[in-house]
Amino acid sequence: MNKSQRVRPHKALAHSGTERSAQHSPEWPVLVLALCGMLLTGYLTYVALRGGTPAFCSEESACDLIQHSRWSRLLGLPLALWGFVLYGLLAGNAWRLPARLVRWRRLWLLAWFGLAVSLYMTLVAWLRLEAFCAWCLLSLALLAAIFIRVSLKRPKSAPGTEWRHWLTYCTVATVITLGGLQLYYSDLLAPREAPQLQALATHLQRSGATFYGTFWCPTCQEQKRLFGTSAERLPYVECTPDGRRGLIARVCIEAKINRYPTWIIRGQHYPQLLNIAELARLSRFKWQETSAP
Incomplete structure (x- = not known):
């Protein structure tokens, strides 16, 4: 066995060690x-x-x-x-x-x-x-x-x-x-509606209250989340139906809406987020009517 043949195993071992190190x-x-x-x-x-x-x-x-x-x-x-x-x-x-x-x-x-x-x-x-x-x-x-x-x-x-x-x-x-x-x-897995929130949303709609907002307004989305799955029952008006950069809806201009969200309840403007208790009080909603099972 010559010298080059004796060196080859050492080179192979070194190469194998390098591969293991890389791994x-x-x-x-x-x-x-x-x-x-x-x-x-x-x-x-x-x-x-x-x-x-x-x-x-x-x-x-x-x-x-x-x-x-x-x-x-x-x-x-x-x-x-x-x-x-x-x-x-x-x-x-x-x-x-x-x-x-x-x-x-x-x-x-x-x-x-x-x-x-x-x-x-x-x-x-x-x-x-x-x-x-x-x-x-x-x-x-x-x-x-x-x-x-x-x-x-x-x-x-x-x-x-x-x-x-x-x-x-x-x-x-x-x-x-x-x-x-x-x-x-999606709404397919949404929980069942809470009876009181459902009744309040229906009352707001029947009493003539209006909720003006836009799909891109974070506070408007927060307002809807307060009602959970009953949000679809709210008397909501979209003020930018043609997109965020589109024209403002005429109904919003006529109602003089310049902030989102804005509620109009019993003829009064409320340009802010209203919690459930405030909405019930301002719209004169009676909780006891929905408290019974």
Whole structure:
């Protein structure tokens, strides 16, 4: 055995050690992006739990509208908190996983679902609220960057046929997930109406009261949320039926509405959010009529 032959096993061992070191080393670009996402969503979660408005979002701005809409929460928790958990899982998997292929699959799957949900929420804000949130778009950009980075780093050891089947399963699971979100945010799963709120909303309508507002007004949405599923019974007038930048409805101009929301009850203007007790008192609603089972 010559000298070059004796050196080859040592070179092979060194090469094998280098490969193991690469497999155990963190995925630094993904880790940095995920940590940025954790800082972003952590801040938004803090603001949401305090009931405040994020920085650079003025009152009744597009950002403020989205942050206070019903799409900003999932299962009673701020959507930003779910994003924080997602970014945390991405950071944890990018930091340390023993098998390179396992790590790649988990990172790809998390980034895929996160990107899909983020795109869904962006489309909802655009189509339903005609609004975009800079903070939300920043999170979308981070998830897109993570997904692109992970996709480009697909290891050669990933089998082609198995990869195609796995991608199909992920697509089906994503469609089911987004369908579940759409169902959750629809009125199909809404709880039953509270009898007293239903009676008050009906009384407001029959007594000639009018609730003027716009679909892009956060306070108007908050006013509706006070009535839960009975909000559809309110005597509501949309003052911007042609979109946020469209003309104001003639009925709102004739009623001299210049703030949203504005209630007109018994001929008096109330340009503010009114709680349930105030609405009952101003409209002379009698609670005892609905107190009996």
